Structure formats: structure tokens, C-alpha cells
Amino acid sequence: MSNSIRLGAISPSHLNLNGDLGNLLVLTKRLAWRNVRSSIEHLDGSEDLSQFDFILVGHGSSAAWKQLLDSRSDLLNKLVEFVERDGALMAVASAADKLIPLLTGVEVSRGARVSEFMNVDGVVGYKNSESQGPDLVWHKNALLTQLHGPLLAKNPLLADQIIQNNEWADVSLESSYVTEIDELAMQSRKIAFEH
Amino acid sequence: MRYLPALLIGRLIRFAVRLVRPGGGSALPGLVVSKLAPSLVYKTLSSFPDGYVAITGTAGKSTTTKMVVAIVRAHEVEVFTNPSTANIEQGFFSTIVRTGDLFGKVPGTIAILEMDEAHAASVAKRIQPTTSVILNVLEDQLDRFVDPALVRETLTSVAQQTTGTVLLNADDQNCILIERALGKSSHVEWFGFSRNASLDVDLQYAPTYEKELIRPDSSVTLFSQNERQVTVDVFGKQVSFHLPTRGAHFALDALAALATAKEVLGKRFDLELAAKVLDELPPVFSRGEIREIEGEQVEFILVQNPASFQLNLDNIQGKPEQVLVAIGRDVHDPSWLWTVDFKKLHHVSIVSGFNYADAALVLKYNDVRVDHVESDYFKAIDNFLSLPKPSVGIKTVLYSADAMRRLRRYKGFTDPEDVNRV
Known part of the structure; x- marks a missing residue:
């Protein structure tokens, strides 16, 4: 197992409209609770992504994406290449919209806007999108989802699944603090459907 | 007479709710009256001899409105306004139920209203504001508005419907884009921070992702702020006063309020009196x-x-x-x-x-x-x-x-x- 995990976020000052960056905070804390060091790095897309253990591409406005892709026209190709080489990645909402067709060949059409909490195969999160593609899908080691915000905080099993699958830490190491946090996450998932 | 039954029912509901829940009962009467007499709010808004002022934008609406109303009232003008919790159409109905007579007549020669962004746009389409104040566009309520650019479009429509002056925040690039979307006949005044006052201040305006536009000169400008004390230039005259609450965002509200009050009052505007009002004004609750x-x-x-x-x-x-x-x-x-x-x-x-x-x-x-x-x-x-x-x-x-x-x-x-x- 590695003892220093590099977590990178692509352009988090613009692709963090709903707090998606919090997912990296969740990973780094859950690693620390299992005595594994990690770091969160803000990336502009020019970096060698293979140097990173996990890449987050959060949700941003259309205008933010346009500016980003105008300045980094190779970004989506780099992300696809990263995933095809089994890199661990999480793409949220508009980022998933862009990567799903490139990675899976599935077209993402637009329809009526959905703005509500959803339970997708046991994973609870908020969707605020017109996207008609899959709400949560894995492609190799990449999680592509419409569920935005702190998804890994709300769904600690998913966070630990990412940690376990990538062999970053032994997630069976529990503590009273982890139990307390995960109890709050359970309450959060329950409250989501009481609005 | 047309609105009498609806307003009677609204008042009875308000009375009943307040019996059960003292201090409550502000929302339900408005909801019911809005269903029974949907045109009431438009009739009321069109009844003010000096029209209505729409104060909108993502943040600062309540404080700015309270400041403007206090300054204008201090100049002995009778003002109709809404409480900060009632900035959507339903709230306007509730305010009419609470303050008007049974014929829907409310006191005041001018209405100065805090208005939610989307509701300001829908109301402005029916009854055009005489003056509008657009404070800012921030990343907020994305579950409702999705993208700050859509908020900017909504506020642009408010500005376009305004018959008189549009007051805009010179430091928010979104407001400069709104001004660009206005026709040449529109009259715009700007408020904002001086270069010195804006150092180390980030009021978190939503990025526009457009080429940065040149900041227009503002007619009402913050010179300096030290905790609650501010020095402001209003059309070439300087004045100092203490804000009700600390924070650069409250200084921005005061600038907008001074610019708006000057617009509403015209030659009657007394800057010293306005500063005294702001010096003594309590904060909006909470x-x-x-x-x-x-x-x-x-x-x-x-x-x-x-x-x-x-x-x-x-x-x-x-x-x-x-x-x-x-x-x-x-x-x-x-x-x-x-x-x-x-x-x-x-x-x-x-x-x-x-x-x-x-x-x-x-x-x-x-x-x-x-x-x-x-x-x-x-x-x-x-x-x-x-x-x-x-x-x-x-x-x-x-x-x-x-x-x-x-x-x-x-x-x-x-x-x-x-x-x-x-």
C-alpha cells in the first residue's frame, strides 16, 4: 500500500459550483484516519496527470467550461487517456456529461431539468441537471455521476470503496470518530428525502 | 370593491393564524389572496404617484431597502415597503393584507421594494419599475437558478423594463454586462468602491468568463472603511458615517442606498441628513x-x-x-x-x-x-x-x-x- 496519495482537482476555482471539491477533502480525511498521508493539489490541466492517484473534475457553468477548454483544448483527451490507463477519476455533472460519450460511447441528451435528491443504486446525492445520461456509472476506475456536491461525505461506503479499490488504505480500520461521522452521513441520506 | 372579499378573507386568515401562532401568520394570507385576487398586487403597484423602486440582486437586498426607506422617509416622503421576509409575490400580497385597507389601497406616494430576482423580473413585465437597483450577481440558489449567467439574464430583463434610472454596481462585471444589454435611451448610475477601498476585499461576484470590461466611474463611491466607519463620495460631496454592521458587503449596501435615495429624492436629497440616518439606523434583523x-x-x-x-x-x-x-x-x-x-x-x-x-x-x-x-x-x-x-x-x-x-x-x-x- 502507498503511504502518500496525490489527489488532484482540475480547475477547482471554476469547477466547484456545488462544492464537489469536498470529495477530495473526504478522501484525504478518511485516508488520514487510516494513517495514510495524502495531498490535495489544484491543477490547471497542464500537468502530467499520470503523476496523480486520483483526479476530480467537478461541475462548472457552460461559460467556465468554454474558457477552460479554450485554453486547454487537449484536456478532455488527457482525461480520457488517464482513465483508459486505469487512472482513478471522479467526474461530476457537466464534467460527466463531457466524459461519458468519450469514454463509453453513450450519448448524453438534454431533457427536462431535474433538481432533487436521488438514490442511484444505494448512492444518495443531489441532481440538478437537464442531462438524460446515466446518473451514476463506472467506466474502468472512473466514477461518472450527475450527483453533485459532497457525494463521498454523504456516501462513505463509496469513499471507502474508492480507497479500497485503489489499495490506498485498509478501510477495515475503524474508529469511534469514523463511526460517528458515518452515522451523520446516514442521517444526511435519510433527511435528503424528507425535504 | 373588487378586492374586498379576498382581502376580508386574507385578514381573517391572518387573525386566525396569529391566534394559534403569535407572531406568525405572515405567509398564508398572502398565498390565499394571491389565488383569489391575482391582479391585486399589480393594481397596488401601479397606484403610487411616484411609481415603484425595485431593489434586487443576489445579496444585500434587505439591508439596502431598509436604508433607502429610512433615508427617504427622513425627507418626509410617505413610503410603502415590504418586510425583508416578504420579497416574493406572495409576500407582497401579505404586505398589502397587513398594511392596506379593505379596498387594497395602501399608504405612500412611492413604493420601495426588496424583490427576489426572479419575482422582480416577472412583476416588472406586468408593471414597469420607475427605478431599479441591481446590487450584484453571486453564485447562489443553484438548485433554483442553475447558473449565475441565468440570474444575470433575469436581472437584465428587470433593468430593460425600468422606465427611469437603473442603478448598478460598478465593481461587478455582471452589472457592466447588464448595462451593455440596455438600450441607449436607458439612464444608468453607478455605485462602487474606490481602488483603495477595494484592496483586500472580495465580495464574491460570480465570474462572467467574458473579457474583463473597464470599470465605469461611479457617482457614489466608497473612499475608505475602517470597521464600521465609512467615508463616501456622493456626486462629488464627501461624508462619513458608521454602518449598522461591520463588513464590506454592508458598505456596498450603503452606497446603493445613497445612490437610490438621491435618485428618488432628486433636489430634495440632503446628504448630511442621509448620513445621519445611516449613522443611527439599526441593522436588519439577523x-x-x-x-x-x-x-x-x-x-x-x-x-x-x-x-x-x-x-x-x-x-x-x-x-x-x-x-x-x-x-x-x-x-x-x-x-x-x-x-x-x-x-x-x-x-x-x-x-x-x-x-x-x-x-x-x-x-x-x-x-x-x-x-x-x-x-x-x-x-x-x-x-x-x-x-x-x-x-x-x-x-x-x-x-x-x-x-x-x-x-x-x-x-x-x-x-x-x-x-x-x-
């Missing part, structure tokens, strides 16, 4: 309001979106010893809490409100020490107030709008005007 409850001094801070949470956190003085954080049912999607930088907050005594679990999660993951998480909000309030008196003498409550309303009702201080200046 915007840095300090009050005594059960022998405890408590500061109430409303946090409604990432920017207001961040700016208010950044403006907290020292290290508060006892803090209650309550995020209520109004926060439909609490994801935005994760965009707030909590490093200023080292310790929270109690986390509660409908979204207590999400609030506790974000605080704990951010290494904020949380003493208690309490799902029962009223119990949390009682427990918080019964904590030993802090050495700094004051307890701090950070809460969302729903948690604010519940606390105020629970503790029996529901009058929005019942706020003292400290």
Missing part, C-alpha cells in the same frame, strides 16, 4: 443583530448562500467561544456549504436545524471542533442559551432563514422592526 435573550447577549448572523456565509465568517471578530450553527429546511440542497472556507471557525458549540447532519459533516470534515449535534432544534436553542456566559460576553448564532424564523418565533421576537442599534 444581519449582525445583537439582542439579549434570557439574560444572554447573542449576535444573530443570517447565512443564506456561500458568499454571505463566507463574508460573515470572515467578519467575525476574534474567536467566538460559543457558536450555534443551524441550517434549516430552506436549504434544499446543502451542497453549497462545502464551498465555504471554515478556517475562521475553530469551534462550534451546537449544530442543529433540519439539515443538522449535513452541517455537522462539513464542519467535522473541515476540522472544526463540534461539541454537540442536536437534531431537535428547539432543544438545541435552549441548550445553547443555557451554556455558561462566555468570557467575551456574547454568543454567536449562524443560521439560515428557516432556522432564523423558527428561533425568532420560538423565543417570541417576531417583529422585524424590533432591532436595536448597538
Whole structure:
């Protein structure tokens, strides 16, 4: 197992409209609770992504994406290449919209806007999108989802699944603090459907 | 006569609700009357001899409106306004039920209204505002507005419907884009910060992702701010006064208020009088309001979106010893809490409100020490107030709008005007 995990976020000052960056905070804390060091790095897309253990591409406005892709026209190709080489990645909402067709060949059409909490195969999160593609899908080691915000905080099993699958830490190491946090996450998932 | 039955029913409902829930009853009468007499609000808005002023934008509407109304009233003009909790159409109906006669006639020669962004646009399409004030565009209520660019489009339509002057924030690129979308016949005045005053200030305007536009010269400009003391230039004349509450965002509200009052009053505008009014004005409730409850001094801070949470956190003085954080049912999607930088907050005594679990999660993951998480909000309030008196003498409550309303009702201080200046 590695003892220093590099977590990178692509352009988090613009692709963090709903707090998606919090997912990296969740990973780094859950690693620390299992005595594994990690770091969160803000990336502009020019970096060698293979140097990173996990890449987050959060949700941003259309205008933010346009500016980003105008300045980094190779970004989506780099992300696809990263995933095809089994890199661990999480793409949220508009980022998933862009990567799903490139990675899976599935077209993402637009329809009526959905703005509500959803339970997708046991994973609870908020969707605020017109996207008609899959709400949560894995492609190799990449999680592509419409569920935005702190998804890994709300769904600690998913966070630990990412940690376990990538062999970053032994997630069976529990503590009273982890139990307390995960109890709050359970309450959060329950409250989501009481609005 | 046309509106008499609806207004009678509205009044009866208000009376009945207030019997059951003292201090409550502000929303339901408006909802019912809006269904029974949907054109009432338009008839009322078109009845003011001097028209109506729409004060809108993402943040600062309540404080700016309160400031403008106080200044204009000090010039002996009769003003109709809405309380800060009633800035959507339903709220306008409630205000008419509360303040008007049974024929829908309300007092005032001019209406100065705080208006939610989307509702301002829909009302302006029916009844055009004489003056509009657009404070800013921030990233807020994305579960409702999706993209700040859509908010900017909505506010552009308010500006386009305005028959008189549009007052805009010169420091927000979104406002400059709004001005670009106006016809040449539109009259625009600008308010904003001087270069010096804007150093180290980030009011978190939503990025436009357009080429940066040149900041227009502002007619009402903040020269300097030191805590609550500000020095402002208003059309070439300088004046100093103290804000009701600390924070650069409140200075911006004061600039907008001075610009608006000058526009409304024209030659009658007395800058010294306006400054005196602002010097003495209490804050809008829960915007840095300090009050005594059960022998405890408590500061109430409303946090409604990432920017207001961040700016208010950044403006907290020292290290508060006892803090209650309550995020209520109004926060439909609490994801935005994760965009707030909590490093200023080292310790929270109690986390509660409908979204207590999400609030506790974000605080704990951010290494904020949380003493208690309490799902029962009223119990949390009682427990918080019964904590030993802090050495700094004051307890701090950070809460969302729903948690604010519940606390105020629970503790029996529901009058929005019942706020003292400290």
C-alpha cells in the first residue's frame, strides 16, 4: 500500500459550483484516519496527470467550461487517456456529461431539468441537471455521476470503496470518530428525502 | 370593491393564524389572496404617484431597502415597503393584507421594494419599475437558478423594463454586462468602491468568463472603511458615517442606498441628513443583530448562500467561544456549504436545524471542533442559551432563514422592526 496519495482537482476555482471539491477533502480525511498521508493539489490541466492517484473534475457553468477548454483544448483527451490507463477519476455533472460519450460511447441528451435528491443504486446525492445520461456509472476506475456536491461525505461506503479499490488504505480500520461521522452521513441520506 | 372579499378573507386568515401562532401568520394570507385576487398586487403597484423602486440582486437586498426607506422617509416622503421576509409575490400580497385597507389601497406616494430576482423580473413585465437597483450577481440558489449567467439574464430583463434610472454596481462585471444589454435611451448610475477601498476585499461576484470590461466611474463611491466607519463620495460631496454592521458587503449596501435615495429624492436629497440616518439606523434583523435573550447577549448572523456565509465568517471578530450553527429546511440542497472556507471557525458549540447532519459533516470534515449535534432544534436553542456566559460576553448564532424564523418565533421576537442599534 502507498503511504502518500496525490489527489488532484482540475480547475477547482471554476469547477466547484456545488462544492464537489469536498470529495477530495473526504478522501484525504478518511485516508488520514487510516494513517495514510495524502495531498490535495489544484491543477490547471497542464500537468502530467499520470503523476496523480486520483483526479476530480467537478461541475462548472457552460461559460467556465468554454474558457477552460479554450485554453486547454487537449484536456478532455488527457482525461480520457488517464482513465483508459486505469487512472482513478471522479467526474461530476457537466464534467460527466463531457466524459461519458468519450469514454463509453453513450450519448448524453438534454431533457427536462431535474433538481432533487436521488438514490442511484444505494448512492444518495443531489441532481440538478437537464442531462438524460446515466446518473451514476463506472467506466474502468472512473466514477461518472450527475450527483453533485459532497457525494463521498454523504456516501462513505463509496469513499471507502474508492480507497479500497485503489489499495490506498485498509478501510477495515475503524474508529469511534469514523463511526460517528458515518452515522451523520446516514442521517444526511435519510433527511435528503424528507425535504 | 373588487378586492374586498379576498382581502376580508386574507385578514381573517391572518387573525386566525396569529391566534394559534403569535407572531406568525405572515405567509398564508398572502398565498390565499394571491389565488383569489391575482391582479391585486399589480393594481397596488401601479397606484403610487411616484411609481415603484425595485431593489434586487443576489445579496444585500434587505439591508439596502431598509436604508433607502429610512433615508427617504427622513425627507418626509410617505413610503410603502415590504418586510425583508416578504420579497416574493406572495409576500407582497401579505404586505398589502397587513398594511392596506379593505379596498387594497395602501399608504405612500412611492413604493420601495426588496424583490427576489426572479419575482422582480416577472412583476416588472406586468408593471414597469420607475427605478431599479441591481446590487450584484453571486453564485447562489443553484438548485433554483442553475447558473449565475441565468440570474444575470433575469436581472437584465428587470433593468430593460425600468422606465427611469437603473442603478448598478460598478465593481461587478455582471452589472457592466447588464448595462451593455440596455438600450441607449436607458439612464444608468453607478455605485462602487474606490481602488483603495477595494484592496483586500472580495465580495464574491460570480465570474462572467467574458473579457474583463473597464470599470465605469461611479457617482457614489466608497473612499475608505475602517470597521464600521465609512467615508463616501456622493456626486462629488464627501461624508462619513458608521454602518449598522461591520463588513464590506454592508458598505456596498450603503452606497446603493445613497445612490437610490438621491435618485428618488432628486433636489430634495440632503446628504448630511442621509448620513445621519445611516449613522443611527439599526441593522436588519439577523444581519449582525445583537439582542439579549434570557439574560444572554447573542449576535444573530443570517447565512443564506456561500458568499454571505463566507463574508460573515470572515467578519467575525476574534474567536467566538460559543457558536450555534443551524441550517434549516430552506436549504434544499446543502451542497453549497462545502464551498465555504471554515478556517475562521475553530469551534462550534451546537449544530442543529433540519439539515443538522449535513452541517455537522462539513464542519467535522473541515476540522472544526463540534461539541454537540442536536437534531431537535428547539432543544438545541435552549441548550445553547443555557451554556455558561462566555468570557467575551456574547454568543454567536449562524443560521439560515428557516432556522432564523423558527428561533425568532420560538423565543417570541417576531417583529422585524424590533432591532436595536448597538
